[in-house]
Amino acid sequence: MNAIYPVNDYGPLMPGLVMAAVAIVHVFLAQFAVGGGILLCYFQWLAMTGRSVDARSFVHGYFKVLVLISFVLGALTGVGIWFTSIQVSAPTIGEMVFHFHWIWATEWTFFCLEVVAGYCFYRYHDQLSARTCLTLLVLYAFAAWMSLFWINGILSWQLTPGHWLTTHSIVDGFLNPGFWPSLFFRTIVCMTLAALIGCVVVNVIPDLSREQRQELINKAAHLMIPMLAMPVLGAWYLYSMPSDSRSWVLGGSPAMMLFFMISVGASLAIGGYALIGLWLQKLYINGATASLLLLLAFGATAGGEFVREGSRKPYTVRHVLYSNGIRPEEVAGLRFRGCVSDDPFPVIHEKQLPNEVVTIGAKVFRRQCAVCHTMEGSNAVVHLTGAWDADQMRMNIAKLQQTKPFMPPFAGTAGELESLVQYIQWVHAKRPGSWPGTIDESNLPKIQRWLDEAGTAPAGNSPHPQTTEAEISIAPSVALGSLKR
Ligand code: HEC
Numbered sequence: 001m002n003a004i005y006p007v008n009d010y011g012p013l014m015p016g017l018v019m020a021a022v023a024i025v026h027v028f029l030a031q032f033a034v035g036g037g038i039l040l041c042y043f044q045w046l047a048m049t050g051r052s053v054d055a056r057s058f059v060h061g062y063f064k065v066l067v068l069i070s071f072v073l074g075a076l077t078g079v080g081i082w083f084t085s086i087q088v089s090a091p092t093i094g095e096m097v098f099h100f101h102w103i104w105a106t107e108w109t110f111f112c113l114e115v116v117a118g119y120c121f122y123r124y125h126d127q128l129s130a131r132t133c134l135t136l137l138v139l140y141a142f143a144a145w146m147s148l149f150w151i152n153g154i155l156s157w158q159l160t161p162g163h164w165l166t167t168h169s170i171v172d173g174f175l176n177p178g179f180w181p182s183l184f185f186r187t188i189v190c191m192t193l194a195a196l197i198g199c200v201v202v203n204v205i206p207d208l209s210r211e212q213r214q215e216l217i218n219k220a221a222h223l224m225i226p227m228l229a230m231p232v233l234g235a236w237y238l239y240s241m242p243s244d245s246r247s248w249v250l251g252g253s254p255a256m257m258l259f260f261m262i263s264v265g266a267s268l269a270i271g272g273y274a275l276i277g278l279w280l281q282k283l284y285i286n287g288a289t290a291s292l293l294l295l296l297a298f299g300a301t302a303g304g305e306f307v308r309e310g311s312r313k314p315y316t317v318r319h320v321l322y323s324n325g326i327r328p329e330e331v332a333g334l335r336f337r338g339c340v341s342d343d344p345f346p347v348i349h350e351k352q353l354p355n356e357v358v359t360i361g362a363k364v365f366r367r368q369c370a371v372c373h374t375m376e377g378s379n380a381v382v383h384l385t386g387a388w389d390a391d392q393m394r395m396n397i398a399k400l401q402q403t404k405p406f407m408p409p410f411a412g413t414a415g416e417l418e419s420l421v422q423y424i425q426w427v428h429a430k431r432p433g434s435w436p437g438t439i440d441e442s443n444l445p446k447i448q449r450w451l452d453e454a455g456t457a458p459a460g461n462s463p464h465p466q467t468t469e470a471e472i473s474i475a476p477s478v479a480l481g482s483l484k485r
Contacts, residue, residue, distance in 0.1 A: 005090035005325070007366065009348050012377025015088040015370065016323070020309055022084045024302045026077035028193070031186065031301070033070035033114075034148050035194025036062070037141025039223055044134045052219055054212045059137075060125065061205045062198060067122055071115070089371060091325035092316040100154045103174060107150035114143035148186060156182045159312050160240055165319055181237035188226045188233070189301065192270065195223040196294045203287035214284045221278035227271040234264075242318065244460045245311040248406060256310050263303030266296040313372075313406035314458060322408035322458075324371050331411040331456040339367050339412040354426065355437040361423025364416045372407075375427050382427050393421050394443065398450035405459035414447040415439060 010018050040059055047055035085093045097104065117140040125133050156178035157164065164173035198220035202213050238246055248256045270293055277283040285293075316323050326334065340363040347353070347362045365375070373379045385393050397417055401409040410417060418439045426435050 003091070004343050004345070004367065006345050007089075007370065008087035009366075009370075012374055014372060014374050014378050016309075016372050017378055019084050019088045020306060022077060022080045023309070024305045026074065026081050027305055028298055028301050029070050029074040029077060030148070031190040032193045032197060033066065033074055034141075034144045034187070035190030035192070035223070036066040036070060036197070037114075037137065037144040037194075038191055039194040039198055039220065040066070041134065041137045041141050042223065043219070044130070044137050046219060048130045048134060052215065054208065054216055055219070057205060057208075058198075058202065058216050059133075062201050063122060063125075065197065065201055067118065071118065089316060089323070089325050092321055095317055095321055096154055096158070099168075099170065099173060100157075103150050103154055103170070107147050110143045110146040110150065114140055114147060117143060145187070145190075148190070149183060152183045152186060153179055158315075158317050159245065159308065160242065161318055161320065177240040178237065181233055181240055185230065185233040185237055188230060189304075191223040192227055192274075193294075193297055193301075195220045195274075196270070196290060196297055198223075199285050199290035200287055200294060203290060210284065214282070217285055218278060218282050221274055224271070224274035225279065227267075227274060230267060230271065241311065244405065245313075248311050248313070249307055253310070253406060256307055259303040259306045259310070261303075263300045263307065266300035266303065269293075270296055270300070314401070314408040324368050324408060324411075326368070326408065326411050328408075328456075328458065331409050334411040335413060335451060335456065337413075338416055340364055340416060343367060352431070354433060354435040357419050357437060357439055358423050358426050358435060360416060361419035361421070361426075364412055364420040365423060368408075368411060369420075375424075381424055385424055385428075390421060390425065391446075393424065394418070394447050395450050397421065398447055399454040401457075401459040402454060409454060409456050409458060410451065411456075414444045414451060417447050417451070418443055 007015065040063060043052070043055040043059050043062070046052040047059065082093070117136050121133065121136040121140060125136075128136070153174035153176070157173045157176045160176045160178035161173060162176040163169075164176060199217050202208070202216045202220065205213075208216075238249070241249075244252075249260050251257050273293060278285065312318060312323075314322050316325075319328065321327055326339070340360060343363050347359060347366060350359060350362075353359045353362060365373075365381070369381065373381045373384075376382050385396075388396065394417065396403045397420065398410055398414075400407045412420075422435070422439065426432070429435075
């Protein structure tokens with residue numbers, strides 16, 4: 001299995017970033033849909049039991065927002081994820097579908113149930129008894145949460161495949177070490193988002209007095225109480241992560257740590273406000289403050305998702321598939337055969353490249369680097385190699401997994417690596433019209449030596465899958481990598 005799939009070129013944006021942006025928006029909306037269901041059940045129950053007279057008007061107003069936002073935008077971005085992921089990494093999404101198609105089919109079944117229950121409520125709630133409305137809402141909330149339940153198994157498997165690596169059993173893959181902590185954690189996030197959006201909605205429902213609004217807000221804030229468990233669940237989740245990924249988050253990678261801190265900081269701010277202000281002191285919260293808290297929640301979600309996606313590096317499926325779609329066991333063969341010799345797709349703007357050497361370099365870049373880098377846009381290789389001479393570039397790329405442990409090992413021949421270096425240097429030189437059309441063969445032996453020294457295994461972990469959950473000592477390069485910066 002060494003298929004090459006076409007990838008999209010997003011100009012100055014690296015594909016990984018485009019994927020993350022679509023995914024973050026979708027996750028935010030989808031989590032709102034799940035939490036919204038729970039909140040609506042709670043309010044319908046409050047209304048039916050006479051615990052809150054105004055809860056009924058809230059249910060109807062809130063449901064309209066839920067339908068508009070989560071059904072319409074959620075479904076659109078959901079399709080957007082599929083659309084983007086096949087353009088960014090067809091092998092990854094293929095791998096997920098291959099192993100978990102039944103889980104996915106189950107998830108879609110629940111999604112259908114969610115849509116049907118939601119639509120029935122939306123269309124007929126004013127003709128139905130309160131009890132039937134509650135039944136529909138419970139069905140809606142249950143189906144929505146179940147779709148989270150199923151998808152959570154597939155997503156957490158990517159980072160912590162656990163025993164699945166040896167057994168390949170779908171149950172082991174689904175109930176992987178990250179499954180429960182991330183399911184509980186996400187459920188709490190869902191409820192928090194729903195409560196915050198509830199506070200915004202309360203502020204825009206017409207014809208309510210301030211006391212009525214305050215009462216509804218305090219009730220909605222009940223859904224934020226589970227946030228108290230977040231630190232424990234977060235620690236559990238971190239603990240379930242492979243030790244190298246955890247080390248990126250806790251300082252090994254400055255960018256990742258920054259996003260982690262943003263996420264934790266924003267969650268603390270929301271949690272503090274919710275618990276002290278809304279729950280203990282029963283404060284009123286106006287639309288602007290509620291929107292601000294919601295914005296913070298978006299920041300926390302974005303930071304969290306970024307960390308979750310980023311900490312998988314250099315894999316999209318740990319030990320199975322590198323981010324660039326190459327399998328760990330393919331690397332040795334590709335070093336020998338070459339990674340672009342059977343690449344049938346022309347490179348973008350091929351006519352503007354001066355010769356075959358540079359074209360091959362561009363193809364190597366596209367196959368191995370482009371998912372995480374651009375040439376001159378975000379995470380630009382031209383910029384990152386700015387201070388390196390040609391030999392430093394050759395060596396650091398040949399030893400890619402030691403240069404930064406979150407990069408996969410280089411998977412091509414010495415000649416391809418030299419072509420890549422020529423391509424980078426050509427761009428460095430501002431893309432001149434003429435450039436040497438042959439590579440200097442005398443460079444190849446030392447490149448080969450560096451490739452051999454680096455080996456074909458990824459940094460910092462044993463190539464043997466059994467060690468996944470064991471504490472794996474992190475290669476010294478991690479420490480060096482962070483010192484170098
Ligand atoms: C899994 C994603 C990923 C892949 C694939 C990848 N890189 Fe990187 N690379 C990164 C990240 C993340 C950094 C850190 C950027 C920073 O420090 O700001 C990085 C850093 C670098 C650096 C700077 C290293 C330093 O010490 O400052 C170079 C050069 C580089 N990559 C080149 C490449 C080349 C060439 C390829 C393809 C052969 C490649 N990368 C493939 C993610 C990746």
